[in-house]
Amino acid sequence: METGPEPGLRERKKQRTREAIFEAAMELFDERGYDHVTLAEVARAADVAPATVFTHYASKEDLVYSMRHEVNERLRTAVNERAGQIGVLAAVKEWMLGMHEYFTESPEAVRRSRTFSRLLNDNPALWNRSVGFIHERQMLLVELLAERYPDADPFLLEAAAAQVAAATQTAVRYYQRDLAQGMAREEVLARAAVRADQVFEQLERGLGDVF
Amino acid sequence: METGPEPGLRERKKQRTREAIFEAAMELFDERGYDHVTLAEVARAADVAPATVFTHYASKEDLVYSMRHEVNERLRTAVNERAGQIGVLAAVKEWMLGMHEYFTESPEAVRRSRTFSRLLNDNPALWNRSVGFIHERQMLLVELLAERYPDADPFLLEAAAAQVAAATQTAVRYYQRDLAQGMAREEVLARAAVRADQVFEQLERGLGDVF
DNA sequence: TTCATTATTAGAGTGGCTCTAATGATAGAC
DNA sequence: GTCTATCATTAGAGCCACTCTAATAATGAA
Numbered sequence: 001m002e003t004g005p006e007p008g009l010r011e012r013k014k015q016r017t018r019e020a021i022f023e024a025a026m027e028l029f030d031e032r033g034y035d036h037v038t039l040a041e042v043a044r045a046a047d048v049a050p051a052t053v054f055t056h057y058a059s060k061e062d063l064v065y066s067m068r069h070e071v072n073e074r075l076r077t078a079v080n081e082r083a084g085q086i087g088v089l090a091a092v093k094e095w096m097l098g099m100h101e102y103f104t105e106s107p108e109a110v111r112r113s114r115t116f117s118r119l120l121n122d123n124p125a126l127w128n129r130s131v132g133f134i135h136e137r138q139m140l141l142v143e144l145l146a147e148r149y150p151d152a153d154p155f156l157l158e159a160a161a162a163q164v165a166a167a168t169q170t171a172v173r174y175y176q177r178d179l180a181q182g183m184a185r186e187e188v189l190a191r192a193a194v195r196a197d198q199v200f201e202q203l204e205r206g207l208g209d210v211f
Numbered sequence: 212m213e214t215g216p217e218p219g220l221r222e223r224k225k226q227r228t229r230e231a232i233f234e235a236a237m238e239l240f241d242e243r244g245y246d247h248v249t250l251a252e253v254a255r256a257a258d259v260a261p262a263t264v265f266t267h268y269a270s271k272e273d274l275v276y277s278m279r280h281e282v283n284e285r286l287r288t289a290v291n292e293r294a295g296q297i298g299v300l301a302a303v304k305e306w307m308l309g310m311h312e313y314f315t316e317s318p319e320a321v322r323r324s325r326t327f328s329r330l331l332n333d334n335p336a337l338w339n340r341s342v343g344f345i346h347e348r349q350m351l352l353v354e355l356l357a358e359r360y361p362d363a364d365p366f367l368l369e370a371a372a373a374q375v376a377a378a379t380q381t382a383v384r385y386y387q388r389d390l391a392q393g394m395a396r397e398e399v400l401a402r403a404a405v406r407a408d409q410v411f412e413q414l415e416r417g418l419g420d421v422f
Numbered sequence: 423t424t425c426a427t428t429a430t431t432a433g434a435g436t437g438g439c440t441c442t443a444a445t446g447a448t449a450g451a452c
Numbered sequence: 453g454t455c456t457a458t459c460a461t462t463a464g465a466g467c468c469a470c471t472c473t474a475a476t477a478a479t480g481a482a
Binding site: 221224225259260261262263266 | 458459460461462463
């Protein structure tokens with residue numbers, strides 16, 4: 001996104017360390033499962049001290065979910081870029097489909113995404129942690145909605161954000177399940193598009209018609 | 212609810228132990244804050260071995276959130292009892308208001324609920340854990356909706372459940388904030404009723420009109 | 423070269439949680 | 453009342469995520 005003034009050697013080394021830890025962790029998690037890998041092992045594989053892991057990642061889970069920061073930033077950008085053109089809901093939908101593409105845009109990306117998805121699908125406890133992170137996205141949505149609709153009732157705005165976050169998360173989970181099962185990229189994206197249409201129509205029109 | 216055939220002495224003692232642990236924990240948490248109480252201290256205060264705590268509660272958090280099992284059971288009952296009379300959404304709304312009353316039905320209940328609410332409001336990390344438990348309620352809602360609407364698309368049904376769970380959780384959070392601040396019971400319930408109307412209308416009619 | 427900054431490190435410690443093998447109280451059969 | 457099976461509870465050892473503190477060493481700026 002933003003290309004600051006050439007990061008120095010120190011910063012580049014730091015980034016390399018961070019990535020080395022991430023790569024080592026994902027490989028080990030993929031091989032033996034999240035629960036059967038200790039942080040000490042990750043550190044050893046990445047050739048750093050155990051304490052160093054915590055200077056880059058707040059926790060073991062954070063290692064798995066580290067990409068969520070970028071994902072959320074992209075949500076913010078997607079909504080702001082389209083301000084004045086389309087509604088927030090439509091922008092969120094675009095962002096979601098864009099992320100699905102992004103996660104499969106190269107063979108390398110596909111590999112990583114499959115690993116990530118398989119990790120979550122194999123480990124319910126780990127998946128449950130992801131629910132906790134929905135809250136971060138929900139708060140971001142509150143912020144984005146509040147900017148666009150400053151006169152809305154704060155409670156209803158927060159409730160709306162919660163619904164959008166929950167619904168998109170459900171769609172993402174189905175997407176990840178398809179991905180984890182090894183479905184072809186085109187198929188995965190096609191299904192995701194259909195579900196996106198369905199779930200955003202549900203969000204816009206409400207549950208009253210059906211339930 | 213269900214009064215089985217007189218629990219024996221052993222079962223009664225077990226219950227007493229369980230409650231002693233809970234009471235001790237809540238008192239210590241209230242006094243010094245969740246983070247500044249160790250499980251060993253809880254065990255000591257309850258006069259049991261540390262390991263015993265884990266035979267009754269799966270984790271330290273579970274100690275705080277233990278009532279959710281009963282809350283969820285009441286949701287199931289509320290929906291099933293009104294089957295054929297009102298829709299699932301309306302039943303969920305009734306349940307929510309009923310729970311608000313239940314949590315303030317006696318001075319003792321009010322005291323406990325305030326402690327609980329204050330605990331969550333004072334500790335963001337602890338509050339965030341509650342988000343993880345939404346998922347349990349969501350799965351229960353999926354089950355309840357699926358019974359009532361067996362022909363619905365599973366994905367849309369799950370998305371709907373996610374929205375309902377998220378929206379009610381938001382309402383509950385506002386309720387707890389009021390409670391934690393020491394607002395009078397009548398006022399708390401009145402506000403909760405207004406918000407319940409608002410949020411369920413939003414769920415039924417969708418976000419399209421406003422956002 | 424000199425000095426401040428800071429990423430990394432070792433090492434010691436805290437505390438949640440698990441596991442195993444006892445212990446002791448209760449329940450039911452006789 | 454006695455015997456036996458069940459099971460809640462226990463001590464104790466141990467694992468591991470995570471924290472803190474005080475060094476170390478590499479980088480960046482003067």
